[in-house]
Amino acid sequence: MQYSIGDVPAQLTGIDITxxxxxxxxxxxxxxxxxxxxxxxxxxxxxxxALPFWAIGMSVVVTDIGATDxxxxxxxxxxxxxxxxxxxxxxxxxxxxxxxxLFVPYYWxxxxxxxxxxxxxxxNAAVQIIHATIWGIFLIVMLAVMxxxxxxxxxxxxxxxxxxxxxxxxxxTGIYTFSGGLNAVVMTDVVQLxxxxxxxxxxxxxxxxxxxxxxxMQEKILAMPGKEHHMTLLxxxxxxxxxxxxxxxxGLGIVMATGYMAGNQAVVQRTLGARSEWDAKGGMLFAGFLxxxxxxxxIVPGLAAIVLLPPMENGDQAVPTMIREVLPPGLRxxxxxxxxxxxxxxxxSTLNSATTIWSSDIIAKIRxxxxxxxxxxxxxxxxxxxxxxxxxxxxxxxxxLLEGKEAMYNFIQTALSMFQGPVFAILLLGILWRKTxxxxxxxxxxxxxxxxxxxNNTDGxxxxxxxxxxxxxxxxxxxxxxxxxxxxxxxxxSDEKVRGMIFGQVMQDGKLQRVLKERANGGE
Amino acid sequence: MENxxxxxxxxQGPLQALFHPINNTIGSIDNVNVxxxxxxxxxxxxxxxxxxxLRKEYVNLDAPKEGILYDLRVWTVLAMxxxxxFYLVYGx
Numbered sequence: 001m002q003y004s005i006g007d008v009p010a011q012l013t014g015i016d017i018t019x020x021x022x023x024x025x026x027x028x029x030x031x032x033x034x035x036x037x038x039x040x041x042x043x044x045x046x047x048x049x050a051l052p053f054w055a056i057g058m059s060v061v062v063t064d065i066g067a068t069d070x071x072x073x074x075x076x077x078x079x080x081x082x083x084x085x086x087x088x089x090x091x092x093x094x095x096x097x098x099x100x101x102l103f104v105p106y107y108w109x110x111x112x113x114x115x116x117x118x119x120x121x122x123x124n125a126a127v128q129i130i131h132a133t134i135w136g137i138f139l140i141v142m143l144a145v146m147x148x149x150x151x152x153x154x155x156x157x158x159x160x161x162x163x164x165x166x167x168x169x170x171x172x173t174g175i176y177t178f179s180g181g182l183n184a185v186v187m188t189d190v191v192q193l194x195x196x197x198x199x200x201x202x203x204x205x206x207x208x209x210x211x212x213x214x215x216x217m218q219e220k221i222l223a224m225p226g227k228e229h230h231m232t233l234l235x236x237x238x239x240x241x242x243x244x245x246x247x248x249x250x251g252l253g254i255v256m257a258t259g260y261m262a263g264n265q266a267v268v269q270r271t272l273g274a275r276s277e278w279d280a281k282g283g284m285l286f287a288g289f290l291x292x293x294x295x296x297x298x299i300v301p302g303l304a305a306i307v308l309l310p311p312m313e314n315g316d317q318a319v320p321t322m323i324r325e326v327l328p329p330g331l332r333x334x335x336x337x338x339x340x341x342x343x344x345x346x347x348x349s350t351l352n353s354a355t356t357i358w359s360s361d362i363i364a365k366i367r368x369x370x371x372x373x374x375x376x377x378x379x380x381x382x383x384x385x386x387x388x389x390x391x392x393x394x395x396x397x398x399x400x401l402l403e404g405k406e407a408m409y410n411f412i413q414t415a416l417s418m419f420q421g422p423v424f425a426i427l428l429l430g431i432l433w434r435k436t437x438x439x440x441x442x443x444x445x446x447x448x449x450x451x452x453x454x455x456n457n458t459d460g461x462x463x464x465x466x467x468x469x470x471x472x473x474x475x476x477x478x479x480x481x482x483x484x485x486x487x488x489x490x491x492x493x494s495d496e497k498v499r500g501m502i503f504g505q506v507m508q509d510g511k512l513q514r515v516l517k518e519r520a521n522g523g524e
Numbered sequence: 525m526e527n528x529x530x531x532x533x534x535x536q537g538p539l540q541a542l543f544h545p546i547n548n549t550i551g552s553i554d555n556v557n558v559x560x561x562x563x564x565x566x567x568x569x570x571x572x573x574x575x576x577x578l579r580k581e582y583v584n585l586d587a588p589k590e591g592i593l594y595d596l597r598v599w600t601v602l603a604m605x606x607x608x609x610f611y612l613v614y615g616x
Contacts (some may be wrong), residue, residue: 090566090611097604234616253566282596461543
């Protein structure tokens with residue numbers, strides 16, 4: 001059967017609307033419930049260190065998948081085939097193993113709230129504030145971009161007013177994030193992941209069934225002209241795709257993925273809230289396992305669209321059209337709820353991470369530098385909650401300003417990827433190499449970002465029109481070289497400063513392990 | 525656009541001289557088995573590292589109970605297997 005493409009929004013029936021409203025009210029009540037457990041900054045920012053592995057794993061996955069990714073990844077599957085799945089497979093599991101057993105235990109034992117705070121302890125305040133400011137600004141802009149793009153997408157799919165969509169999401173996610181902090185964010189994420197999986201897998205199963213089954217779908221796609229690589233994960237360097245094998249393995253698998261899993265505040269914050277180190281590690285592994293299923297529910301509908309729909313110029317139309325044409329009433333509402341879940345989970349995580357960074361790494365750090373005193377816990381909690389309100393309302397007001405600037409999403413993604421290579425380089429060296437100095441770290445970060453900017457703005461260097469994978473790899477290599485060279489010619493940091501921060505020390509020193517564990521449990 | 529022309533004018537020549545030989549060398553590897561082997565290594569090496577490179581006590585520190593169900597080395601392998609399967613079937 002062939003379906004049509006059109007701009008007519010899908011009609012939600014009574015049962016669809018009931019499902020969506022039940023979902024929204026349920027998430028709101030669940031999230032707000034956790035407000036009663038927030039009595040300190042630690043409760044608000046790292047959930048009082050009480051999160052079990054399964055909640056961490058589910059939250060990490062759902063934080064990573066936004067509604068726009070749902071559409072864009074399916075679009076990439078439609079245009080480039082299953083090579084787009086590399087981002088959830090090779091771009092996740094190996095990196096999550098390294099994050100689980102190399103980075104997470106150190107963040108966790110150090111008892112920190114944020115990645116910049118860790119960088120501040122290992123290097124210096126300049127590295128902490130530069131990193132925090134970059135992330136703090138990008139996270140707020142990302143909030144507005146996510147709200148605008150998803151509201152537009154929902155308007156296209158079901159015809160809901162853009163402003164109603166924006167302020168509905170602002171109100172629901174803002175209130176429960178304000179009230180319950182990371183605990184509310186993670187527990188609502190758990191529900192949202194279940195909704196996302198049910199909706200996404202339902203769409204995939206029906207789409208494959210309509211295509212005549214999995215094998216028939218594959219055969220039909222491979223028989224089409226120009227789609228001979230559509231069922232291949234590793235593509236030749238000259239395939240014209242932005243995902244050539246060398247970029248996927250070096251740029252994505254080694255640098256971008258590990259940098260993301262080990263250096264993204266939204267991901268790492270969940271593991272810092274673990275009830276034990278075992279839960280922190282197990283949460284990352286569980287997340288890696290769950291990521292296996294993401295392409296099955298996101299990319300498969302994009303592939304089925306090749307068979308079921310007439311050719312489209314823009315692959316991003318694939319999922320909205322499939323939802324409208326293929327899903328029956330009831331499941332359409334469920335899929336709509338799944339898209340809302342994908343959006344809300346990304347918005348609440350971004351919001352919570354932005355407030356954590358601004359509170360702990362910028363406001364509290366600057367106060368400490370100026371007065372020499374730490375921020376009192378209650379004051380930090382009040383600042384965190386105030387910033388939650390300020391940021392979500394600012395994002396809601398700023399979202400409509402992005403009308404006509406949809407390319408902003410790609411710009412932000414590219415800009416964020418500029419920092420992953422350099423930040424990953426100084427994280428890795430800081431943990432593994434005792435001789436890395438604070439000045440080496442600062443030079444590696446600043447010069448690495450400069451080098452990435454040059455690579456991103458100079459044409460004709462790499463064999464791809466969109467060479468972000470190569471840029472990530474080479475900026476990582478460049479930052480490693482700079483950090484090592486500068487560290488070798490600058491004064492070594494004292495033993496006391498780096499105590500508990502180096503992998504080899506912590507692995508071999510049982511007494512130090514006990515001290516760190518006490519510190520992580522609030523014993524310092 | 526002005527930015528791009530500035531960057532192209534200043535950096536394109538030296539960067540092309542540096543990166544084009546590397547790109548050409550990598551591009552000349554057209555054996556799909558090499559690509560697959562690299563992909564498998566990316567999955568297998570972390571498994572070997574967790575099993576043989578790290579102490580069991582470090583991997584399972586704070587585990588709620590002893591036993592295979594709570595052994596994160598086993599979790600690592602179980603979580604990796606589906607990924608390896610997909611690269612085996614759809615790798616290249």
